[in-house]
Amino acid sequence: MSFTPSRPSPARMLSRARAAGVPEARWRPGLAVQPFHSEIFAPASEASGAGLALALARDVFAALGQDEDARPVLWVQDRKAIRLGGRPFLHGLPPAWRDRLIHVAASTPEDALFALEEGLKCRDLACVIGEIAGNPRALDFTASRRLSLAAERHGVRLWLVRLDAVPDLSSARMRWQVCAARSPRPRWNPVAPGSATWHAELFRARGHVPGEWMLCDDNGTLRIHRDADRAAATDPVHLVRPTVGRSLAARARA
Amino acid sequence: MLLADARALCPDLTAVPADPAADLAALEKLALWAQRWGPWSAMDPPDGVLVDVTGAAHLLGGEAALLADVANACTRRGLRVRAALAPTAGAAWALAHYGPPAAILAPGDDPLRLLGDLPVAALRLDDDVLTVLRRLGIRRLGQLVGMTGAGADDPQAEAAARDALHRRFRNRRSPAANPLLRLDQLLGRVPEPLLPVIARPVPMVQRRLMEPLRQRDLLDRVVGDLALAMVRALEARGEGARRLELALWRVDGEVLMRRIELAAATREAEHMLRLFAQRLEDVDAGFGIEMVQLRASWSEPLGLSQSDLDAAAESHGTALAACIDRLSVRLGPQAVTRPVVRASHVPERAQGTQPPLAPVPAVQSAGPFPARPLKLLDRAEPIAVLYASPDGVPQRFRWRGMVREVVRVEGPERIAPEWWRERSTTRLRDYYRIEDEGGRRYWIYRQGIAGDGRGGVPDWFLQGLFA
Numbered sequence: 001m002s003f004t005p006s007r008p009s010p011a012r013m014l015s016r017a018r019a020a021g022v023p024e025a026r027w028r029p030g031l032a033v034q035p036f037h038s039e040i041f042a043p044a045s046e047a048s049g050a051g052l053a054l055a056l057a058r059d060v061f062a063a064l065g066q067d068e069d070a071r072p073v074l075w076v077q078d079r080k081a082i083r084l085g086g087r088p089f090l091h092g093l094p095p096a097w098r099d100r101l102i103h104v105a106a107s108t109p110e111d112a113l114f115a116l117e118e119g120l121k122c123r124d125l126a127c128v129i130g131e132i133a134g135n136p137r138a139l140d141f142t143a144s145r146r147l148s149l150a151a152e153r154h155g156v157r158l159w160l161v162r163l164d165a166v167p168d169l170s171s172a173r174m175r176w177q178v179c180a181a182r183s184p185r186p187r188w189n190p191v192a193p194g195s196a197t198w199h200a201e202l203f204r205a206r207g208h209v210p211g212e213w214m215l216c217d218d219n220g221t222l223r224i225h226r227d228a229d230r231a232a233a234t235d236p237v238h239l240v241r242p243t244v245g246r247s248l249a250a251r252a253r254a
Numbered sequence: 255m256l257l258a259d260a261r262a263l264c265p266d267l268t269a270v271p272a273d274p275a276a277d278l279a280a281l282e283k284l285a286l287w288a289q290r291w292g293p294w295s296a297m298d299p300p301d302g303v304l305v306d307v308t309g310a311a312h313l314l315g316g317e318a319a320l321l322a323d324v325a326n327a328c329t330r331r332g333l334r335v336r337a338a339l340a341p342t343a344g345a346a347w348a349l350a351h352y353g354p355p356a357a358i359l360a361p362g363d364d365p366l367r368l369l370g371d372l373p374v375a376a377l378r379l380d381d382d383v384l385t386v387l388r389r390l391g392i393r394r395l396g397q398l399v400g401m402t403g404a405g406a407d408d409p410q411a412e413a414a415a416r417d418a419l420h421r422r423f424r425n426r427r428s429p430a431a432n433p434l435l436r437l438d439q440l441l442g443r444v445p446e447p448l449l450p451v452i453a454r455p456v457p458m459v460q461r462r463l464m465e466p467l468r469q470r471d472l473l474d475r476v477v478g479d480l481a482l483a484m485v486r487a488l489e490a491r492g493e494g495a496r497r498l499e500l501a502l503w504r505v506d507g508e509v510l511m512r513r514i515e516l517a518a519a520t521r522e523a524e525h526m527l528r529l530f531a532q533r534l535e536d537v538d539a540g541f542g543i544e545m546v547q548l549r550a551s552w553s554e555p556l557g558l559s560q561s562d563l564d565a566a567a568e569s570h571g572t573a574l575a576a577c578i579d580r581l582s583v584r585l586g587p588q589a590v591t592r593p594v595v596r597a598s599h600v601p602e603r604a605q606g607t608q609p610p611l612a613p614v615p616a617v618q619s620a621g622p623f624p625a626r627p628l629k630l631l632d633r634a635e636p637i638a639v640l641y642a643s644p645d646g647v648p649q650r651f652r653w654r655g656m657v658r659e660v661v662r663v664e665g666p667e668r669i670a671p672e673w674w675r676e677r678s679t680t681r682l683r684d685y686y687r688i689e690d691e692g693g694r695r696y697w698i699y700r701q702g703i704a705g706d707g708r709g710g711v712p713d714w715f716l717q718g719l720f721a
Contacts, residue, residue, distance in 0.1 A: 045653075046695075048721065086719060088593070089626060090604075092628040092629070093628065101593055103590075105588075111589075119581075122576075123572065123573070183693060192662055196695070
């Protein structure tokens with residue numbers, strides 16, 4: 001593995017782009033310049049970690065214009081994470097991701113880290129999502145540094161979900177703490193659970209100010225959710241068509 | 255006779271368990287070995303081999319000498335044989351099984367001179383057909399030939415005789431059940447296709463070593479040499495390896511086997527070496543390894559590819575197949591899977607797994623399901639639920655030791671059991687999407703309804719976690 005300086009690695013391009021004058025101090029959804037290694041700390045009794053990882057991944061791919069990317073996605077879980085949080089369910093995934101998933105069930109955290117690193121080295125993968133429960137001894141600063149370097153060298157993004165873990169030393173470029181939040185009321189059935197909403201705290205990031213957001217998954221796009229109870233306008237099933245140019249009210253207003 | 259009865263009669267009886275699969279494999283090997291007498295051979299299970307020696311007998315000094323050679327060679331190997339030579343496979347079979355020893359039926363001979371006295375069982379017929387023929391009073395081949403009117407001078411009489419026999423067995427399509435068809439095959443009037451055995455040597459390379467190896471780095475170098483040689487052998491055949499077997503012969507006669515399977519056909523020595531390196535960790539060299547052999551026991555066609563243009567891509571990361579190989583060698587082949595949609599409404603059956611690079615089968619889409627959770631637990635976990643009425647919506651539940659208040663709920667969505675797959679006492683499920691006071695969203699279900707006659711008070715389970 002010799003590093004050739006003639007070919008700039010994606011990480012260098014990233015830092016160069018940052019130096020060129022796009023210092024987006026405040027993080028927001030839809031940023032194209034995103035780090036390659038992120039960590040998401042989440043409770044194991046909810047799927048908010050995996051949900052946010054998926055939403056962030058789709059956000060980055062949408063911002064980079066890689067929506068049509070059909071390369072597979074590697075989803076690595078260790079045994080404890082499978083026992084606590086279950087496996088990804090195809091019918092609950094976004095439709096475009098259903099036939100792209102390759103699942104790795106590792107028995108130990110060491111095997112899971114090996115699988116993550118091998119996935120990051122693979123040029124045919126769109127991204128890697130990992131789920132590791134607790135604070136295993138194998139996942140120390142050195143291991144996370146290895147993951148960061150592999151991700152930045154090969155340009156494959158990694159979202160590592162840490163279930164029920166204490167934020168210890170890590171070299172992840174963005175570190176999130178997430179938990180589920182009350183969802184907005186759907187318009188057509190106010191007593192039903194609404195679209196996925198999370199309370200996310202970015203507590204460490206390079207190039208961004210730490211902050212807290214209420215994020216919600218609005219039909220596949222990640223949005224900042226302003227008010228938890230007011231915006232009851234989300235229509236997750238598209239029951240109504242937009243009345244473009246036909247509405248009498250719109251004409252009357254015009 | 256039962257084995258116990260036989261042992262009672264003869265106490266020092268030796269019993270060996272039957273192994274039909276190994277018998278068949280041995281017969282296949284024997285058929286290949288028998289190609290020393292002719293270019294083409296076929297198996298005749300359970301205990302026969304057919305060899306086509308057309309135009310090859312003079313190489314061994316004539317037909318009688320050939321049969322003597324067959325008897326000699328087989329006796330030397332401890333096989334008892336009955337060999338016969340005839341213009342058709344059926345006639346040779348009949349002579350070998352029921353004829354005189356080392357019988358030869360020359361092409362110019364009258365077939366009935368040798369075959370006429372054989373029993374009808376020489377026609378390779380099923381037992382029930384033989385019973386029918388015995389009841390009809392036909393015991394010898396000559397009698398059957400006489401019934402078909404083969405010797406008759408009048409073609410019309412012959413046709414009438416054949417027609418009578420044909421109508422008697424008109425429903426029997428299989429040659430083994432139709433004596434007329436078998437007789438025609440025996441006499442060479444209709445062709446009899448046979449399935450030849452063709453040897454297909456697997457690519458194999460090996461190194462005998464001057465000095466027994468005891469060090470790991472030397473072994474790695476030998477395996478590297480073998481991998482390069484294997485790549486050349488595969489390249490010559492235009493194939494790539496799917497399964498590789500490495501055999502290490504130790505000085506004390508022990509053979510160590512290491513086997514890897516690859517997700518896609520490959521011809522990369524470095525990739526093979528890397529996969530074997532992990533499997534060679536636990537090799538006990540003992541007094542040394544004196545021979546190393548590498549076989550590709552499963553290979554698939556793989557076209558030659560331009561290497562220079564691809565070099566830029568190769569220097570950056572690995573291919574998907576290589577990545578999956580590395581993962582499945584370390585984690586086991588069951589650990590790396592691709593989830594696929596299966597045709598079922600029951601959530602745990604709506605998703606199956608298959609090898610990651612296998613083509614995804616086309617499944618008729620079941621239309622948009624109502625919202626499904628992002629994560630599904632391997633086994634639905636029982637929860638204790640407080641409800642206002644037994645078939646109403648849940649109000650509070652306890653899961654993993656925590657009591658949670660249900661704030662929002664949508665349901666029920668009823669999923670009936672699959673009656674074509676499950677017992678009739680399986681209870682239906684009423685699924686609810688719920689959200690608790692902290693905003694956590696779950697998918698829970700009640701198994702059965704009160705008073706459905708399939709059990710007592712329904713149980714509640716938590717099966718999925720929404721994002």
